[in-house]
Amino acid sequence: MTAVRHHRPIEPTAIPDDAYVLPxxxxxxxxxxxxxxxxxxxxxxxxxxxxxxxxxxxxxxxxxxxxxxxxxxxxxxxxxxxxxxxxxxxxxxxxxxxxxxxxxxxxxxxxxxxxxxxxxxxxxxxxxxxxxxxxxxxxxxxxxxxxxxxxxxxxxxxxxxxxxxxxxxxxxxxxxxxxxxVGLHRDRETSTPRIPENICAPFIKAALFYVETASADLLTARRKIESLQAARAGGRLPLGEVKQRLQAFVEERRAAGRGLPALPLQQARTRPDAAIIDGVVQAPNRRLISLLAGVVPPIRPYRQLLEDAGAELGYEEGGLDTPLSIWPDSGHPWRTPLSPWSVHTELAHLRTACWSVIAYLSGMRDAEVRELGRECAFTEPGADGRLRRKLRGRVFKGRQVTGDEAEWVVLEPVHRAVEVLLQLNDDPSHLFGYHGGSQRKDGYVLLSNMSKRLKTFRDHVNELFSIPESLFIPHEAATGDDEDGTTNDDDMPWDFDTRQFRKTLAWHIAHQPFGIVAGARQFHHAKTIMFEGYAGTSASGFAAEVAAEEAVAKLDYLEDLYRDWNDGGRAGGGAAQRIDAEFDRIRRELGDLPGVVASPARLRTMLRHLTKVLHPGVLNDCFFQPAVAVCAKRAKPLGGRPLPMINMCSVCPNARRTTVHLPRLRLARDQAGEALDGSAELPPLQQIVLTNHVNDFDQLIAELQEDGAPCA
Known part of the structure; x- marks a missing residue:
């Protein structure tokens, strides 16, 4: 008989007060x-x-x-x-x-x-x-x-x-x-929300403008403030000389036909008796005037002098008179003239813009961005000999508390953001640290509360760049139906969060849209550069996130293919009959009718197995089966390239074409036709090859046209 072992319960003992908390x-x-x-x-x-x-x-x-x-x-x-x-x-x-x-x-x-x-x-x-x-x-x-x-x-x-x-x-x-x-069942396709493209694009556009253009204006203005402060560093002047300098300043403004610098609108509460006309507070900015006049505040004894001058000359925003760049969309300066108050505020927005550019164009997490050191940016040649821009930092998620070292391959705007931060911030160890508070004994603070800063930046650029007809960064659509059947729109500003940038970048790389980064640059370039860095290291874990997004993208595409087939869309290629038969099986099991999908959620579940073999292509899609793949026979003479080889599949049993591919098939046919039209001087054999190539495209296009007629 086997004896039953009884484990004695743990008898807890009190921990002495002098014991160290940390292991x-x-x-x-x-x-x-x-x-x-x-x-x-x-x-x-x-x-x-x-x-x-x-x-x-x-x-x-x-x-x-x-x-x-x-x-x-x-x-x-x-x-x-x-x-x-x-x-x-x-x-x-x-x-x-x-x-x-x-x-x-x-x-x-x-x-x-x-x-x-x-x-x-x-x-x-x-x-x-x-x-x-x-x-x-x-x-x-x-x-x-x-x-x-x-x-x-x-x-x-x-x-x-x-x-x-x-x-x-x-x-x-x-x-x-x-x-x-708590009854929570997580959908593996949903987690952190992705920033919609119509919101993400203008946000990143504004952030890039701050980094690449507005930063020079703001740093110039800060240097002017510093020089004015240094010029009056000698201390207080006799009252008589203070009055003379203030009178001289007023006379200069009078001669130039200008008003006095107005109190910033954000400080209007300090002068509740002052009127506000066209957004300009009708009160003098005494702190800025004293700086421009070269006197040390307070200048309260001369308040009436400035009030009288303001009543005569009027007031104007700003006062620093530093240059401002042009906002391309309007052809006008990107903001109103600067004052020390607005420079301080704008520098905070510039830090947020730099964070946004680095986070979005690298895929780094918030802590990974803000823990970057001042020496984080470097370049080195890649495997192909081209120069690669990189960041060196630390990964913390799933690591020890101090993190592990990691590198990220990034785009040029990221290095530009680092350059701006090196000029903007002065913390000796952290790129995002700057002198400005008592968070640490040395007076340096680290940029924090990023979600709130992102929302503040969103609202600020909307104030700067919106036009009467629309907001620069549109609100998130929130449409509902009232009881009477009418639509009730209650749009809200997008609720930015730091995790959304990594999620959105992964989605964009997986779906490869165009037009967000650097104007006409295709996102595929960003994918090639950035994904290279993540694929080469397991430290970030970003490659897995991109792979997950690509799986969702394939499932979205498969759902579109099914719906097109269910609506009577035509398909061609060697795999058309096989995939159409699979679609037919799914339709029977779901109980769908032609043109109607009964259960979208079940449809996605039943289509998911096809994502393992689907490889979307330009001229056709590949539902890869290695045993019959034409490219498998070509892989060895082409140096063992990875399979499948998309766009080498016109006669492959794995290829399937739909009306999605028609525009690109026609373009390829037209390009071949142009080459054939100018082939009179080519050898006869090459002319025959071109003719056959055009005829092949005509046949592929005819399979997808409703009348089945070849191209004219």
Missing amino acids: GHLTEGRTDRGPRFGDNVWDFRPFVPRTAEHVRCDFTTLPDEIAVATAKEYLYSRLRRGTAAGQSGRKNDRPMKITAAPPALTMIKAIMQTLRELGVTRLADVTTEHLAAALKIWMNASVGTALGYVSAVKHLSTQGPFLSRDRLTVPAWPGRSAQAV
């Missing part, structure tokens, strides 16, 4: 071991990237010492132990990252607060009924909110054996993942 391997090589367990606040700032949004765990807001001890032991354990309590339910052997500790504490505080509202002050007293009631509260907020809380409760449950003061005594939704608990 030794995370602080190895550092003089500072980080916070201790007994600290009221755990500050992880020295051990996390500067892009980390939350770096402190503050336990002072918890209700009592037992709650504090429980929260501390929970985080202490998770920093050392993996769990199987993730959202999907899959086992995760990795301990929690340091950067996840502050958000995890926030979740625990919220869970404890919900339980207190339900009358439970200790985890040990929680019942399955309490968990069900808490879930109902969280679901009323949103499914996403509930998902986060349920996942945190499951983590809290699995860490129970390591909690000495309080713990859950009932299992948290056993046998079900957090996603299953």
